[in-house]
Amino acid sequence: xxxxxxxxxxxxxxxxxxxxxxxxxxxxxxxxxxxxxxxxxxxxxxxxxxxxxxxxxxxxxxxxxxxxxxxxxxxxxxxxxxxxxxxxxxxxxxxxxxxxxxxxxxxxxxxxxxxxxxxxxxxxxxxxxxxxxxxxxxxxxxxxxxxxxxxxxxxxxxxxxxxxxxxxxxxxxxxxxxxxxxxxxxxxxxxxxxxxxxxxxxxxxxxxxxxxxxxxxxxxxxxxxxxxxxxxxxxxxxxxxxxxxxxxxxxxxxxxxxxxxxxxxxxxxxxxxxxxxxxxxxxxxxxxxxxxxxxxxxxxxxxxxxxxxxxxxxxxxxxxxxxxxxxxxxxxxxxxxxxxxxxxxxxxxxxxxxxxxxxxxxxxxxxxxxxxxxxxxxxxxxxxxxxxxxxxxxxxxxxxxxxxxxxxxxxxxxxxxxxxxxxxxxxxxxxxxxxxxxxxx
Amino acid sequence: xxxxxxxxxxxxxxxxxxxxxxxxxxxxxxxxxxxxxxxxxxxxxxxxxxxxxxxxxxxxxxxxxxxxxxxxxxxxxxxxxxxxxxxxxxxxxxxxxxxxxxxxxxxxxxxxxxxxxxxxxxxxxxxxxxxxxxxxxxxxxxxxxxxxxxxxxxxxxxxxxxxxxxxxxxxxxxxxxxxxxxxxxxxxxxxxxxxxxxxxxxxxxxxxxxxxxxxxxxxxxxxxxxxxxxxxxxxxxxxxxxxxxxxxxxxxxxxxxxxxxxxxxxxxxxxxxxxxxxxxxxxxxxxxxxxxxxxxxxx
Numbered sequence: 001x002x003x004x005x006x007x008x009x010x011x012x013x014x015x016x017x018x019x020x021x022x023x024x025x026x027x028x029x030x031x032x033x034x035x036x037x038x039x040x041x042x043x044x045x046x047x048x049x050x051x052x053x054x055x056x057x058x059x060x061x062x063x064x065x066x067x068x069x070x071x072x073x074x075x076x077x078x079x080x081x082x083x084x085x086x087x088x089x090x091x092x093x094x095x096x097x098x099x100x101x102x103x104x105x106x107x108x109x110x111x112x113x114x115x116x117x118x119x120x121x122x123x124x125x126x127x128x129x130x131x132x133x134x135x136x137x138x139x140x141x142x143x144x145x146x147x148x149x150x151x152x153x154x155x156x157x158x159x160x161x162x163x164x165x166x167x168x169x170x171x172x173x174x175x176x177x178x179x180x181x182x183x184x185x186x187x188x189x190x191x192x193x194x195x196x197x198x199x200x201x202x203x204x205x206x207x208x209x210x211x212x213x214x215x216x217x218x219x220x221x222x223x224x225x226x227x228x229x230x231x232x233x234x235x236x237x238x239x240x241x242x243x244x245x246x247x248x249x250x251x252x253x254x255x256x257x258x259x260x261x262x263x264x265x266x267x268x269x270x271x272x273x274x275x276x277x278x279x280x281x282x283x284x285x286x287x288x289x290x291x292x293x294x295x296x297x298x299x300x301x302x303x304x305x306x307x308x309x310x311x312x313x314x315x316x317x318x319x320x321x322x323x324x325x326x327x328x329x330x331x332x333x334x335x336x337x338x339x340x341x342x343x344x345x346x347x348x349x350x351x352x353x354x355x356x357x358x359x360x361x362x363x364x365x366x367x368x369x370x371x372x373x374x375x376x377x378x379x380x381x382x383x384x385x386x387x388x389x390x391x392x393x394x395x396x397x398x399x400x401x402x403x404x405x406x407x408x409x410x411x412x413x414x415x416x417x418x419x420x421x422x423x424x425x426x427x428x429x430x431x432x433x434x435x436x437x438x439x440x441x
Numbered sequence: 442x443x444x445x446x447x448x449x450x451x452x453x454x455x456x457x458x459x460x461x462x463x464x465x466x467x468x469x470x471x472x473x474x475x476x477x478x479x480x481x482x483x484x485x486x487x488x489x490x491x492x493x494x495x496x497x498x499x500x501x502x503x504x505x506x507x508x509x510x511x512x513x514x515x516x517x518x519x520x521x522x523x524x525x526x527x528x529x530x531x532x533x534x535x536x537x538x539x540x541x542x543x544x545x546x547x548x549x550x551x552x553x554x555x556x557x558x559x560x561x562x563x564x565x566x567x568x569x570x571x572x573x574x575x576x577x578x579x580x581x582x583x584x585x586x587x588x589x590x591x592x593x594x595x596x597x598x599x600x601x602x603x604x605x606x607x608x609x610x611x612x613x614x615x616x617x618x619x620x621x622x623x624x625x626x627x628x629x630x631x632x633x634x635x636x637x638x639x640x641x642x643x644x645x646x647x648x649x650x651x652x653x654x655x656x657x658x659x660x661x662x663x664x665x666x667x668x669x670x671x672x673x674x675x676x677x678x679x680x681x682x683x684x685x686x687x688x689x690x691x692x693x694x695x696x697x698x699x700x701x702x703x704x705x706x707x708x709x710x711x712x713x714x715x716x717x718x719x720x721x722x723x724x725x726x727x728x729x730x731x732x733x734x735x736x737x738x739x740x
Contacts, residue, residue, distance in 0.1 A: 002510075002511055002514070002543075005543070006541065009537070009540045009541055010541075012546075013537045013540075017526075017529060017533075240526075241524075244524055244525065244526070244527060245520060245522040245523060245524035246524035246525065246526060247524065248488070248491075248493060248518070248520040248522070248524055249518065249520065249524045249525075249538065249541075250541070251491070251492075251493040252491040252492070252493060252513060252516070252518040252520075253513055253514075253538075253541035253542055254513075254541060255492075255510055
């Protein structure tokens with residue numbers, strides 16, 4: 001009871017002093033503004049590039065095969081968009097914008113009687129390129145594409161537009177209109193579905209997959225941000241207390257376990273509050289995600305939601321104890337950061353192996369990482385989010401037990417290192433001294 | 442029953458022995474002086490008492506039982522190297538230190554305000570600590586320790602750097618604690634404070650306890666057999682007095698013969714016709730005792 005009271009006192013103090021710091025307030029409320037400013041800087045060139053793309057682009061067509069039979073300038077057929085994407089955009093209230101965007105292609109195809117006149121038009125800058133259909137096109141499929149001798153990023157779009165035009169003209173009058181429509185857009189209304197090992201069918205579209213990936217990814221990223229940021233606060237606070245000798249006063253009132261736990265909880269709370277503020281601000285500006293989720297037939301992954309908080313807390317306490325314990329051995333802030341760096345890198349391991357984990361969420365690498373306390377929290381979340389049916393119950397219960405035991409050990413070890421670190425002001429303790437003090441407990 | 446007892450404490454840092462079999466105790470309600478030259482082992486002893494570091498062997502008993510973490514709430518500690526959060530307000534720091542000793546936040550805050558008044562600094566409650574002068578900061582730290590009203594309190598050099606007015610203020614606070622039956626261990630190099638304030642004293646040198654006991658008894662034990670006499674005329678020659686030195690007009694220092702008690706010398710002088718205005722056995726100053734013991738140890 002006494003210990004709990006001490007921990008609460010220290011945690012409250014650390015929390016309140018941290019959240020009142022100007023640096024904390026600037027980071028908490030300034031970071032979203034910084035991200036918004038960064039996004040704006042990135043968006044401005046993209047906006048002008050998009051404006052440029054929207055201007056009409058004329059291409060010449062020399063139809064020596066006599067297939068397309070253009071009478072004059074022809075705008076390319078309206079671009080197709082997968083129905084899934086269309087429904088998603090419409091559900092987000094972006095239907096009108098989509099219609100405006102798809103109102104017509106900006107590619108205009110202009111007939112030329114001979115290749116020489118098309119080339120002259122290209123050299124004059126009246127067209128951006130031209131296509132020459134060979135006389136034996138129907139048997140050979142040969143098309144020559146002429147463009148200026150310069151790098152262009154839009155030529156593939158022009159080829160796609162010309163392909164659509166060609167396909168429509170080839171089909172017109174030769175096959176039934178329905179067949180012609182399917183030839184132009186053979187996968188017009190596609191729907192992706194996933195079949196689970198038990199035979200259940202669920203939405204397997206891009207949106208659903210993205211959402212299933214997003215939750216564990218957000219978890220991993222937030223976890224990393226929280227661990228690294230809070231570790232910085234922890235080490236800064238401890239280094240200050242060592243420098244101004246507050247440690248003796250603290251240790252004369254509470255034991256290292258209580259101090260460590262109080263600091264972890266207080267500063268962890270400040271870190272979580274900061275993340276909550278960021279999430280709320282992000283949700284406030286990105287509320288349009290909700291229709292996206294609904295449209296994707298998204299069902300709440302309760303397993304992931306239920307595991308998120310306990311795994312987050314356990315993993316945070318695990319890494320926080322080790323970071324604070326080893327960081328306190330440094331004789332100054334720089335050394336403390338160097339000592340604690342190894343844990344920060346270890347915490348980032350699942351992120352570094354993300355491509356392997358996503359490609360095969362139940363492969364050997366994922367299964368091994370599931371059992372390691374350094375990565376179990378992140379990997380369980382990833383596997384439970386991506387493919388919960390493949391994750392056996394004992395692959396959750398077992399690693400969670402390992403993580404609980406490891407967290408307890410980490411707190412014990414962290415507290416002993418913390419004690420050694422706090423008492424060794426001005427000099428770094430040797431390995432022998434660390435062992436001796438650790439044995440004394 | 443002593444409120445504090447050290448029993449055969451031994452502590453080493455690597456090859457360096459900091460404490461060698463230190464044993465003594467402190468009675469309740471005392472102001473107890475802990476003396477010793479720099480590096481003698483005083484701070485190590487105090488840090489072991491406060492459970493900041495562990496002894497290699499030996500035991501610490503407080504309040505009549507082996508010291509446990511729970512006892513720390515009834516103890517206060519002002520380290521020699523002062524520790525305080527410089528970027529926080531005085532009231533916040535004091536409230537935190539009070540809460541660490543088991544007070545509720547509200548009670549700690551109330552007492553902090555009260556104690557700022559007692560150390561004559563009521564105006565600094567809302568100040569940031571780094572705005573305080575050195576003396577102010579020291580008084581704030583003393584108040585931070587005393588606000589929880591610890592039954593046993595260790596103050597390491599509490600008056601260093603204070604002006605005479607504030608030294609007197611701190612001494613008054615210590616005497617008040619004694620009147621209330623609270624125990625204070627005063628680690629200091631100011632020997633006059635030991636003589637005027639302390640009931641008991643322990644002197645540690647090179648990790649060993651070399652002097653221990655009640656202050657008056659220690660001073661008597663380490664005093665030369667001399668008395669000071671105020672008289673109109675030079676004292677008459679008697680066998681009980683081996684030598685006479687005039688210190689000033691009408692003041693004489695008498696060296697007593699071996700085995701002679703001051704009372705025997707006084708009786709002999711009166712019987713020999715001496716007209717004595719004042720007679721006092723000479724007690725060695727604590728400073729002399731300190732210097733003599735340390736030099737003897739060095740030799």
